[in-house]
Structures are given as C-alpha cells and as structure tokens.
Amino acid sequence: MDIRIFNDAEEIGVAAAELYRELLTEKPNAVLGLATGATPVPTYKNLIKLCNEGKISFKDVTTFNLDEYCDLDKNDKNSYYTFMHENLFNSIDIMEENVNFLDGNTADCDAESKRYAEAIKAAGGIDLQLLGIGTNGHIAFNEPADKFTDEAFKVTLTQSTINSNQKYFGDVPMPRYAMTMGIGSIMRSKKILLIATGESKANAIKALISGNVTPQIPCSILNEHPDTVIMLDKEAASLIK
Numbered sequence: 712m713d714i715r716i717f718n719d720a721e722e723i724g725v726a727a728a729e730l731y732r733e734l735l736t737e738k739p740n741a742v743l744g745l746a747t748g749a750t751p752v753p754t755y756k757n758l759i760k761l762c763n764e765g766k767i768s769f770k771d772v773t774t775f776n777l778d779e780y781c782d783l784d785k786n787d788k789n790s791y792y793t794f795m796h797e798n799l800f801n802s803i804d805i806m807e808e809n810v811n812f813l814d815g816n817t818a819d820c821d822a823e824s825k826r827y828a829e830a831i832k833a834a835g836g837i838d839l840q841l842l843g844i845g846t847n848g849h850i851a852f853n854e855p856a857d858k859f860t861d862e863a864f865k866v867t868l869t870q871s872t873i874n875s876n877q878k879y880f881g882d883v884p885m886p887r888y889a890m891t892m893g894i895g896s897i898m899r900s901k902k903i904l905l906i907a908t909g910e911s912k913a914n915a916i917k918a919l920i921s922g923n924v925t926p927q928i929p930c931s932i933l934n935e936h937p938d939t940v941i942m943l944d945k946e947a948a949s950l951i952k
C-alpha cells in the first residue's frame with residue numbers, strides 16, 4: 712500500500728483530484744467507482760474545478776457508486792443519488808446515462824446484485840475505486856462480519872454506522888439497511904484510493920496498516936490489493952508509526 716500523509720483535508724482534495732487528472736488524461740473513458748460521505752467532498756470540489764478549467768472531462772466516463780440506502784426514495788435529500796448529483800454530477804460534463812447506482816428499493820436483491828456486477832463487467836471493470844472508511848473499519852457498507860463478501864448485497868447497518876450518519880437525517884430516523892458493493896467487487900478494481908481524515912478514523916487506519924487481514928476489520932482486505940493508495944491527514948495518521 713502506498714501511504715501518503717497530508718496536512719489537511721483540503722490538501723488531500725487537491726492530490727486526489729490530480730490522480731484523477733492523470734487517469735483521465737491517459738484514459739478519457741475511464742470507469743470510476745465513487746463514494747459518498749463527508750470525506751470525498753474536497754476531492755469532488757477539485758474535480759469540478761479541473762473540469763470547469765477544461766483540464767479534465769467526464770463526457771466519456773462511466774461511474775458506479777458504492778452503495779445506496781434502502782427504503783429511501785432516490786430523490787430524497789439524503790439518498791446517495793441526490794448526494795452525488797449535488798456534490799459532483801450536476802457540476803461536471805458527465806452523461807446521466809453513464810452514472811450507475813445500486814437500487815436501494817429493489818424487491819430482488821440477488822437480481823440487483825447480478826445486474827450491477829454485469830454492468831461493471833460490461834463497462835470493462837472499475838479503473839479507480841474511491842473509498843472512505845468507517846470508524847469501525849467498514850468500506851462501502853461492508854460492516855465487520857464473519858466473512859468477506861463478494862458481490863453487492865443488502866446489509867443491516869451497525870449501530871456504529873447509524874451513530875456516525877444519523878446527523879445527516881436530523882430528527883428523521885435514518886434507514887437501517889443499505890445495498891452495498893461487496894468486498895469482492897471492490898477488490899476487483901484495478902486501482903483503489905482510500906481517503907481518511909480526522910481523529911475518529913485513526914483507530915481504523917491503525918488496524919488497516921497493522922496488516923492483520925480479518926473480516927472483523929473489513930478495510931484490512933486492502934492489504935491484499937496490488938495497487939492501493941491511501942491518503943491521510945495528520946489526525947487520521949496519528950496512531951501509525
């Protein structure tokens with residue numbers, strides 16, 4: 712793993728966007744795996760800036776988001792569909808038909824999982840998968856578990872994740888389930904970029920860097936990926952030697 716430490720989240724946003732600039736210069740029709748949450752926002756701001764300056768274009772890019780809440784309309788203000796449109800897609804030149812999400816309201820999770828896996832395969836596989844990390848070490852919504860998952864599935868969110876994300880929903884109880892890409896789908900990406908900022912992520916990062924691969928710390932599987940870049944601010948890196 713290639714670990715890079717920065718002063719703050721803003722510096723990471725610039726460096727991460729530069730990685731995308733390099734990829735899109737080399738491969739304008741790249742397939743991007745995208746993430747939601749607070750962590751990628753500075754990266755998305757810098758991607759919008761580069762796009763507005765004409766330094767990158769998304770017109771031939773295809774995207775696959777990692778996860779989506781269940782039991783939430785896709786146009787709800789808290790859906791990841793809405794998040795991605797507000798924080799990135801509405802401000803870049805991407806084609807809506809090239810934007811892919813898991814359907815959190817599917818009546819048939821197995822069929823939905825298969826559909827997503829086939830769409831990723833048909834697009835040529837994910838070139839660069841962006842990941843955040845949960846305080847419990849989750850990646851996408853792969854919560855600590857007894858075994859690593861493969862393709863997308865419906866997950867019951869843990870209390871730790873609910874504690875972290877309830878703030879976005881205010882007084883409305885947040886969904887208890889989500890559809891998420893599995894560990895296998897993430898690991899098949901050609902390159903992975905994991906970003907973590909803030910002290911609350913320091914323990915999860917320490918566990919990841921320790922090299923002990925266990926499904927109880929889902930992010931630990933990244934030790935087995937051949938091309939993973941990890942960008943940390945000083946706080947997230949504070950427990951690693």
Ligand code: PGA
Pocket residue numbers: 747748749750751842843844845846849850851
């Ligand atoms: P955050 O979420 O960026 O909002 O901290 C990250 C995650 O849970 O994967």
